[in-house]
Amino acid sequence: MIRIILAALTVSFVMSACTNTSSDPNSRQVFRIWPGDVSIIQFRHLDTINAFREASGLNALQLSAELNAAAKTHALDISRQNRPWHFGSDGSNPIQRVQRTGYIGTMLSENLSETFENDSETLEAWMRDPVTRSGILNPNARNVGFSWHQESNGKIWWVQVIGS
Numbered sequence: 759m760i761r762i763i764l765a766a767l768t769v770s771f772v773m774s775a776c777t778n779t780s781s782d783p784n785s786r787q788v789f790r791i792w793p794g795d796v797s798i799i800q801f802r803h804l805d806t807i808n809a810f811r812e813a814s815g816l817n818a819l820q821l822s823a824e825l826n827a828a829a830k831t832h833a834l835d836i837s838r839q840n841r842p843w844h845f846g847s848d849g850s851n852p853i854q855r856v857q858r859t860g861y862i863g864t865m866l867s868e869n870l871s872e873t874f875e876n877d878s879e880t881l882e883a884w885m886r887d888p889v890t891r892s893g894i895l896n897p898n899a900r901n902v903g904f905s906w907h908q909e910s911n912g913k914i915w916w917v918q919v920i921g922s
Contacts, residue, residue: 789874789875789876789912789914790908790912791906791908791914799877799904799906800821800826800904800905801821802877802878803877803881803902803904803918804819804820804821804902804904806878806881807819807881807894807902810885810894810895811894811895811899814895816895816897816899817897817899817900819899819900819901819902819920820900820901820902821901821902821903821904822861822863822901822902822903822921824856824859824860824861824903825856825859825861825901825902825903825904825919825920825921826903826904826905827859827903827905828852828855828856828858828859828861828865828903828917828919829903829904829905829906829917829918829919830905830906830907830917831855832846832852832855832868832870832917832919833905833906833907833915833916833917834907834915836870836872836907836915836917837907837909837913837915842870842871842872842915844868844870852865852868852919853865856919856921861901861921863900863901863921863922864921864922865919865920865921866893866896866898866899866920866921866922867890867892867893867894867896867919867920868893868917868918868919868920869884869890869893869894869916869917869918869920870915870916870917870918871883871884871914871915871916872913872914872915873913873914873916874912874913874914875914876914877904877906877916880914880916884918893920894918894920896920896922898922899920899921899922900921900922901920901921901922902918902919902920902921903917903918903919903921904916904917904918904919905917
């Protein structure tokens, strides 16, 4: 009996990760991110980027705590501004935000997305666009930061920062 209850709770928990916020049966399921998912999503993102880079004959990237911090700060800021753009509400640009974290390398690119899509779908979209793809596949890149802010309605503001 306990196994049945535990199995039911497990299924319930897994299914609650995606909730439909619309009465429209054709609407998308919301990709919910929970606090315990941070490292899972960041390492999945890193592994996928490195697979793309390896296929292109490029070196693997490492996650950077400083670039993650710059990405997290900007994701929250663009959510508050309600627009995915490269300028902070304080007038800062990506280079300044990366410098504020103490990152000693050079900021090479910043990719943004305002979407209900998950991290994998977002990365796929960036890889289809020649401009964002070139940043991800920059041969001088050595580090990546990746973070997000999710609003209560499920919208996610993704930010990726690449550095050398």
